[in-house]
Amino acid sequence: MSFDRMRPAPSSRPEVRLVGKSKAIEAIETDIECAARSDAKVLITGETGVGKEVVARLIHQRSQRSSGNLITVNCAGVPDSLLESELFGHTRGSFTGAYRDKAGLLEQAQNGTVFLDEVGEMSMRMQVVLLRFLETGEIQRIGAARSHTHVNVRLVTATNRDLQTQIASGAFREDLYFRLNVIRLSIPPLRERTDDIPLLIEHFLETCSRQHGVAAPRVDSATMAVLTAHPWPGNVRELRNVVERLVLKANGQVITPSGLPSDVLPRAARPVAAIATASAAQPARRPIAEEMVAQMLERRETFWSLVYPEFMARDLTREDLRGIVQIGLENTSGNYRLLTRLFGMPDEDYKRFLSFLRKHECHLPFKHYRVARVPLNSTRSTAAVV
Amino acid sequence: MKDPLPAPLVMVVDDDDSVLDVLERLLLKWGYRTSAFRRFEEAKAQLEKTRPGPDALIVDVRLGNYNGLQLVHLTKQAHPETVIVVVSGFDDPVLRQEAALVGAKYLLKPRDLTRIKDYLPPLTAN
Numbered sequence: 001m002s003f004d005r006m007r008p009a010p011s012s013r014p015e016v017r018l019v020g021k022s023k024a025i026e027a028i029e030t031d032i033e034c035a036a037r038s039d040a041k042v043l044i045t046g047e048t049g050v051g052k053e054v055v056a057r058l059i060h061q062r063s064q065r066s067s068g069n070l071i072t073v074n075c076a077g078v079p080d081s082l083l084e085s086e087l088f089g090h091t092r093g094s095f096t097g098a099y100r101d102k103a104g105l106l107e108q109a110q111n112g113t114v115f116l117d118e119v120g121e122m123s124m125r126m127q128v129v130l131l132r133f134l135e136t137g138e139i140q141r142i143g144a145a146r147s148h149t150h151v152n153v154r155l156v157t158a159t160n161r162d163l164q165t166q167i168a169s170g171a172f173r174e175d176l177y178f179r180l181n182v183i184r185l186s187i188p189p190l191r192e193r194t195d196d197i198p199l200l201i202e203h204f205l206e207t208c209s210r211q212h213g214v215a216a217p218r219v220d221s222a223t224m225a226v227l228t229a230h231p232w233p234g235n236v237r238e239l240r241n242v243v244e245r246l247v248l249k250a251n252g253q254v255i256t257p258s259g260l261p262s263d264v265l266p267r268a269a270r271p272v273a274a275i276a277t278a279s280a281a282q283p284a285r286r287p288i289a290e291e292m293v294a295q296m297l298e299r300r301e302t303f304w305s306l307v308y309p310e311f312m313a314r315d316l317t318r319e320d321l322r323g324i325v326q327i328g329l330e331n332t333s334g335n336y337r338l339l340t341r342l343f344g345m346p347d348e349d350y351k352r353f354l355s356f357l358r359k360h361e362c363h364l365p366f367k368h369y370r371v372a373r374v375p376l377n378s379t380r381s382t383a384a385v386v
Numbered sequence: 387m388k389d390p391l392p393a394p395l396v397m398v399v400d401d402d403d404s405v406l407d408v409l410e411r412l413l414l415k416w417g418y419r420t421s422a423f424r425r426f427e428e429a430k431a432q433l434e435k436t437r438p439g440p441d442a443l444i445v446d447v448r449l450g451n452y453n454g455l456q457l458v459h460l461t462k463q464a465h466p467e468t469v470i471v472v473v474s475g476f477d478d479p480v481l482r483q484e485a486a487l488v489g490a491k492y493l494l495k496p497r498d499l500t501r502i503k504d505y506l507p508p509l510t511a512n
Contacts, residue, residue: 038459040484134480164451178447179480182455 016057019203020196024188028055035183036062041134043119043180044158046187048317049237052158053117055185060113065154068112071105076118077312077359080126085142088129094143106139106151113154119180120161120172127173134179155180190232190239197228200236204243212244215252223257230264234317241288241315261287288316289323293331293343302344303353311360321362334369394441394507395419399429399457400473401449405495409444412499417509418442426452430460439465441507446495447474447481455484462488471505473498 018025018032035042036059044052053072060070075083081095089104106114116122122130133139134155138147157180166172190197201219209216219227232238242264246255257265292310295301307324310316325339332338340350357363396418400406406422413420421440423429426449433439443461445454454472461468470490474481477494485492491505 034460034463037463039487040455040459175476175478178453179478181451181453182481182484183459184452184456 016054016061018051018054018058019200020193021199022193022195024193025196028185028187031183031185032058032062035059035185038183039064039154040182041154041180042156042183042185043163044156044185044187045163046158046160047189047235048160048314049235050187050189051236052160052187053115055187056113056115056117056156056158059156060115060154063113063154065112069109070113070115071109072115072117073105074117074312075126076121080123081142083122083126084129088133088139088141089148090142091144094141098143101141104139104141106133106153107149109153110151111153113156116155116157118159119157120159120163120166124171124173127176131173131176131179134176190235194228197232197239198224200239201227201243204240205247208240208244208247212248214247217247217250217252217255219246219255223255223260226257226260226265229266233319237314238317263287289320289327292324293327296343304345304349307343308356318360318362321357321360322364325357325362325364329364329366329369332369334366336366391510393417393419393509395421396442396444396506397421397423397429397432397440398444399423399426399449399454400444400446401425402446405446405473405499408496408499409502412502416503418506426450426454426457429457433457433460433464439468441467442469442471444471444473444502447472447476447478453481455481455488458485458488458490469505469507471502473502 018029032055042056042059044055046052056072057070060066073083073087078086085095085098085102085104087104087106089102089107090098092098092100136147137150137152139149139151140147163172163177163181167174167177190200201224205216205219227239227242234241242261245261246259250259292301292307295306296303307316307321311321328339328342329336332342336354337347337350340347340353343353345353354363396413398406398409398413398420399422400409401424403424406424410420410422421432423432429445429449433443439461443457445457447454449457458470458472461470470485470488472481472485472490472492473495474492475495482492493499493502493505
């Protein structure tokens with residue numbers, strides 16, 4: 001879950017860097033330098049997986065605050081009360097389970113940097129709380145009668161949402177936007193800097209093989225061309241995940257196009273079976289989605305224990321999640337209630353599950369799957385799938 | 387005889403045409419040279435490539451998706467001598483403080499526009 005992302009960055013964490021030589025990367029490097037030399041608030045925008053956290057880390061490392069803590073908080077999927085308690089702390093007895101006074105993360109980041117990721121997901125109430133904090137710099141712990149202390153932190157925020165659209169729809173406060181967006185850093189998606197893909201692949205081949213203690217495989221030129229041409233909707237994170245799987249699978253051998261996952265291959269080159277299962281309007285199935293569905297069907301895992309934490313830790317992209325829902329719907333003939341059971345959740349979780357999918361734009365229309373091959377209420381259909 | 391010094395160059399950045407027009411007219415009337423920009427990206431590119439920088443920068447806070455204060459930080463780093471005036475249609479204490487931290491004036495428009503001259507570099511005699 002997101003809680004374990006709320007932590008001070010260990011001081012021993014290795015230096016991060018941007019990999020690439022494209023014009024876009026050069027421009028980002030210049031902007032990072034500008035941001036690091038000032039102490040202004042920074043808003044980092046870009047699609048999922050482009051490396052917003054890496055950029056935030058670089059700004060902190062190169063700034064005058066580098067000797068202080070960098071605290072990362074992911075605002076997505078965390079209830080208001082918990083987010084407020086984590087950021088501002090609480091006093092003993094302020095709510096059930098508050099057995100002692102607890103300092104908030106903003107206090108722990110004194111003289112350092114706080115990185116608020118997915119800030120576009122923040123509720124209106126939390127936006128007001130943050131707005132007030134920006135004005136006063138004062139911390140009032142939950143349950144405390146008055147402000148407890150004044151903190152000096154630098155705020156760096158990030159979002160993959162279009163905040164202007166959210167402002168227009170009333171979901172994000174315009175005054176907060178301009179306070180957070182003093183310096184804006186916009187990171188382009190990987191498909192707009194394809195020159196960097198071979199460099200990133202080489203980088204991940206080396207780091208992943210070192211991390212797993214296996215020999216680094218070599219990627220032949222045809223494979224490199226396929227990987228460079230792929231649009232990478234999950235950006236650098238998706239690329240790293242694919243390379244990591246290749247490293248583990250190849251075991252030091254040369255990687256050829258036939259060794260690539262089918263969703264990375266150009267459509268014409270995909271195995272017939274993979275295409276046959278996906279209708280023209282549907283994206284191709286993703287091996288990771290199939291594997292996760294298989295685990296849930298074999299009752300080894302449930303959606304909440306397997307998919308949810310991976311998604312919140314952003315090891316799964318929205319596309320992956322949609323792939324999982326897609327496979328589920330295919331096997332329940334578009335019945336979400338059955339799908340809830342199929343993924344190992346109790347019936348009471350039906351609404352929670354659907355609101356989770358809607359929130360992350362992964363709620364697929366069920367009608368397409370209603371062309372039932374099996375009766376809707378047949379539980380046998382769930383046992384024989386995938 | 388030596389050539390007279392050119393009038394100070396004032397760069398104006400505002401995405402509102404009417405404000406840009408009023409400011410340019412005022413500055414020209416007072417005797418300044420001006421260069422005007424409507425878009426953040428164009429102004430940023432100009433500040434990055436031009437040496438020396440303008441003598442003064444007048445910038446709006448709201449520039450489309452961007453905050454004019456980003457240009458202030460950029461100017462402070464690239465052209466520390468440039469005098470900076472931030473103009474805004476709303477009085478935000480946090481942004482006012484941000485401007486003050488980098489030594490920029492924060493004025494409200496339209497109320498304070500005619501007072502801008504007080505904060506600009508002086509014109510040479512004649």
